[in-house]
Amino acid sequence: MFNYTFRWNQAFQALPQMLDGALVTLQIALLSMVIGVALALVLTLFRRSESRILRGFATTWVEVARNTPALFQIYMAHFGLGSFGIHLSPFTALLAGIAFNNAGYLAENFRGALKAIPETQPRAGRSLGMTSLQAFRLVVLPQMARVAFLPATNQMVWAILMTSLGVTVGMNTDLAGVTQALNARSFRTFEFFALAAVIYYLIAKLVTLAAGLLARRLFRY
Template identity: 30%
Template sequence: MNWLYIIDNLPKFFDASLITLQLAFWSILFSLFIGIICAIITSYQIRFLNPIVQVYIELSRNTPLLIQLFFLYFGLSKLGIHLDGMTCAILGLTFLGGSYMAEAFRAGIESIHKGQIESALSLGLTSSQTFIYVIFPQAFTVAIPAIGANCLFLIKETSIASAIAIAELMFMAKELIGLDYKTNEALFLLVLFYLIILLPISISIHHLEKRTGYAKYGSR
């Protein structure tokens, strides 16, 4: 292991980690938004929109992210739609993550007992107020473990973006291996930076789960 080589290449991996975090941040943010909308549509069986959402979820979860990225990056250009690599990566990760977030939120919404909804309505709350103040806070709490797992999943899936020349962590590792044949050093840096990114997020999510722990008859 050449430690001097590792130290010299730390700045490159630091820059690549910033790109990885940028990809992860936007894809998670958009995925949460899409997930909430899709969960509402599927949970309330909104006519006309529900079949579209079901098709989207099945298509997203049953096609590889690599194929989705290739379609966005290479396929759309054949149709005259030219998107840069970063935009394609964010769109692809959002397309994938939105379906997983939708299922997480749907499970949370459907876990709320109907008695609570009926009680809220009987107190004079509108349907929208019932959802905002009664259903969603509890549903979000129930969904936190799945949401956290999906966030970690999306961060790791940013490595696929290297296939369309996005200079994130995986791209940088492959580049160093190809240029200098320093496989051990490049993989060590790759694992190190992924741990630096993922471990604090994983610990934070675990702490959040404990703080918002949900049990059938109240908080634990």
């Protein structure tokens, strides 16, 4: 018989703590995206390299990142590296795992964006006296950013949601960790996790909305 008594007041009283955790969640997601974009650009260049070693390294990274669970990647950063004497804090392990995942997915997004750019574009830059690197940076990269921007927004949302996996490695300052701690003290599971789900949803929608506005401003032409 359904006899559960909802006590939303406890959840709303803890809302400031949960919002503090949401800020940590957003911080991890943003840092992981910055690192992920930088690594993805390097992987993109490696995949275009004439070196089989560099191409193989980049391809392996992308394949592992895209075809293994994100939880596995976070576990490897926290527990796996610990087996070799490299001990990362829960925050750092979570950041490293998400950044690794982001880099793999973003590198594939960038590869698709590059395919949308005609080969004549970099050749036109070279004909104006640019080096290969200058042509990539000044001609190809801006067009690639335009094509890949909105797909990268989806990856940002995914990064926000992936932070919830931090509780499995002892992360207790992000939204999921704070919610878990509050639930352990009060056993009001439905109320706390329902409120956390709403906060995650609002963060994701705000990020999507902000990205859409930014895209219209940056890529008007």
